[in-house]
Amino acid sequence: MPFADSTLPAIAFAGAAAAPAVDEALIAGLAADFALRAAEHDAAASFPFENFERLQAAGLLALVDPRAAGGKGGGLGDALAVVGGIARGEPSTALVLVLQYVIHNQLQRSPAWPERLRDRIAASAASDGALINLLRVEPELGTPHRGGLPATVARKVPGGWRLSGTKIYSTGIPALAWLGVWARSEGDEPLVGTWVVPRGAGLAEQGIEVRETWNHIGMRASGSHEVVFHDVFVPDGHVGELRPPAGWAAPDAVGTAWMSTLFSGVYDGIARAARDWLVGFLHARKPTALGAALATVPRLQEALGGIEALLLTNRVLLRSLAAAVDGQSPPPPSESLLVKYTVTSNAIEAVARALEVTGNPGLSRDNPLERHHRDVLCARVHAPQNDMILTGAGRAALARRTADGAG
Numbered sequence: 001m002p003f004a005d006s007t008l009p010a011i012a013f014a015g016a017a018a019a020p021a022v023d024e025a026l027i028a029g030l031a032a033d034f035a036l037r038a039a040e041h042d043a044a045a046s047f048p049f050e051n052f053e054r055l056q057a058a059g060l061l062a063l064v065d066p067r068a069a070g071g072k073g074g075g076l077g078d079a080l081a082v083v084g085g086i087a088r089g090e091p092s093t094a095l096v097l098v099l100q101y102v103i104h105n106q107l108q109r110s111p112a113w114p115e116r117l118r119d120r121i122a123a124s125a126a127s128d129g130a131l132i133n134l135l136r137v138e139p140e141l142g143t144p145h146r147g148g149l150p151a152t153v154a155r156k157v158p159g160g161w162r163l164s165g166t167k168i169y170s171t172g173i174p175a176l177a178w179l180g181v182w183a184r185s186e187g188d189e190p191l192v193g194t195w196v197v198p199r200g201a202g203l204a205e206q207g208i209e210v211r212e213t214w215n216h217i218g219m220r221a222s223g224s225h226e227v228v229f230h231d232v233f234v235p236d237g238h239v240g241e242l243r244p245p246a247g248w249a250a251p252d253a254v255g256t257a258w259m260s261t262l263f264s265g266v267y268d269g270i271a272r273a274a275r276d277w278l279v280g281f282l283h284a285r286k287p288t289a290l291g292a293a294l295a296t297v298p299r300l301q302e303a304l305g306g307i308e309a310l311l312l313t314n315r316v317l318l319r320s321l322a323a324a325v326d327g328q329s330p331p332p333p334s335e336s337l338l339v340k341y342t343v344t345s346n347a348i349e350a351v352a353r354a355l356e357v358t359g360n361p362g363l364s365r366d367n368p369l370e371r372h373h374r375d376v377l378c379a380r381v382h383a384p385q386n387d388m389i390l391t392g393a394g395r396a397a398l399a400r401r402t403a404d405g406a407g
Contacts, residue, residue: 021075034054061125061130062126065108069126075325076325077326082097083097083266083269087266091219092219096133096175102259131175133176137168139168149184153165154186162232165228166229170226174223178197178199191242191243192245196239197238208228218377219375253333254330256336256337257336261340264379271346275308277368279304282304303357313342318339
């Protein structure tokens with residue numbers, strides 16, 4: 001099944017795009033290869049190490065890093081093309097890529113990261129395929145987006161820090177080379193920031209314990225296990241964005257747009273894979289009573305058309321948002337988050353409609369549609385969740401009316 005959207009019309013977007021840093025044919029080929037093993041990784045909840053070896057060989061793990069550091073200098077549009085394409089083959093791989101791209105972009109933009117550390121992380125992605133994630137969620141705190149201080153504590157010692165605490169949903173932990181740990185400093189007036197642990201030869205020797213707890217219905221190959229830090233040493237110069245808790249309240253328009261676009265791109269990619277399978281099923285299935293393929297039935301053509309409408313909306317929103325950011329005109333964070341809400345809702349609805357028209361074949365584990373359905377539902381858990389997005393958008397609308405002086 002081809003991965004290109006040849007059935008969709010070309011759409012003009014505001015702003016001229018820069019020369020692409022990715023080869024669409026390469027991405028489609030990688031996705032098709034990854035799809036061959038996706039069901040196996042899903043069934044075993046095994047991490048797809050071989051996929052990242054292929055991505056590294058293609059230079060895609062350093063896609064958004066500067067060319068001076070060995071990267072490709074790609075922007076958000078390039079990252080979206082890779083993430084969306086790879087998600088159509090194996091979405092857990094794409095999810096780890098999202099975190100790699102979002103964090104590397106954040107490192108390059110923020111002066112609050114030590115320059116030497118930033119350069120090391122970028123260079124290691126280009127030379128060794130080193131992966132990074134920021135581990136933020138905790139058993140008691142939940143997601144930091146809903147407020148509260150992390151229970152993970154960093155204690156100052158000569159030459160660095162000692163870090164202790166527990167993180168859950170640590171996506172990609174089987175392969176991470178850099179563990180960014182959201183924590184607070186010890187004391188009555190703590191500072192909150194990210195302590196970056198370089199992964200050594202043996203996690204146990206470092207005081208890092210990985211508990212293989214990830215057993216969700218979807219994104220099963222993401223390796224999102226629990227990680228416990230037992231008095232782990234973090235050297236000086238490995239702490240970024242250290243600030244008082246109140247300093248984390250200010251929204252970051254660019255960072256929010258990158259996160260919203262790429263997380264949404266994963267689930268849009270899953271929905272497109274479901275659409276592709278549905279098209280093949282409708283052509284191949286020829287009931288005896290009908291005497292023709294299901295693709296000839298108007299009711300099913302209409303159902304597929306509804307899915308196409310949802311995916312076209314997603315395509316316009318995602319590409320427009322990426323073009324705005326790459327054109328140095330990011331929208332307010334509330335608008336970027338509404339794109340996330342709309343695209344992920346459309347993706348879930350698209351897969352649900354595909355299940356509705358296929359019946360038992362769609363729910364069979366012999367076919368990929370049921371796996372796409374389990375995977376796409378995970379869109380609902382990425383922070384901020386829908387209730388926070390809609391509440392924030394509503395407050396922003398009310399604030400605009402007040403600012404405009406309306407009665």
